Amino acid sequence: MELNITADDKNLEKVLDFIHQQLPPHCETDLMYKIDVAAEEIFVNIAHYAYKDKLPDGEFGQAQILCTFENDILTIIFRDTGIQFDPLARPDPDITLSAEDRSIGGLGIFLTKKYMDSVEYKYENGENILTMKKTIFRNH
DSSP states (O other), rough: OEEEEEGGGGHHHHHHHHHHSSSSSTTHHHHHHHHHHHHHHHHIIIIIIIITTSTTTOOOOOOEEEEEETTTTEEEEEEESSSSSOTTTSOOOOTSTTTTTSSSSSSHHHHHHSSSSEEEEETTTTEEEEEEEEEEOOOO
């Protein structure tokens, strides 16, 4: 399934609803929460930063979300034509430090990597492509 949508915070609920449609009906609330946190982090980053210096203020770029659930694996792919940026290149924050001593940023991507089984980034043909996978076992 594919969703093409304006990269605007106001569309976050539509993105999450789209992903939920691909989940098996038995998906546990805790697991759905982790998927939502990861998807929100990626979509909001696209909305806030991908087109920041590329489009005039007040204009929004586009995001494409591809989502499949096959062989117990949920795959979510985020694509945008914004500024090239690899969110995985940044080192993980030191969560042993107090909030006051940590540098700002990076916690959302850290949680995304922690909550998903795999998160991969590539830049190809002028597109940022971030792929996340999560195993969700069906009740047999």
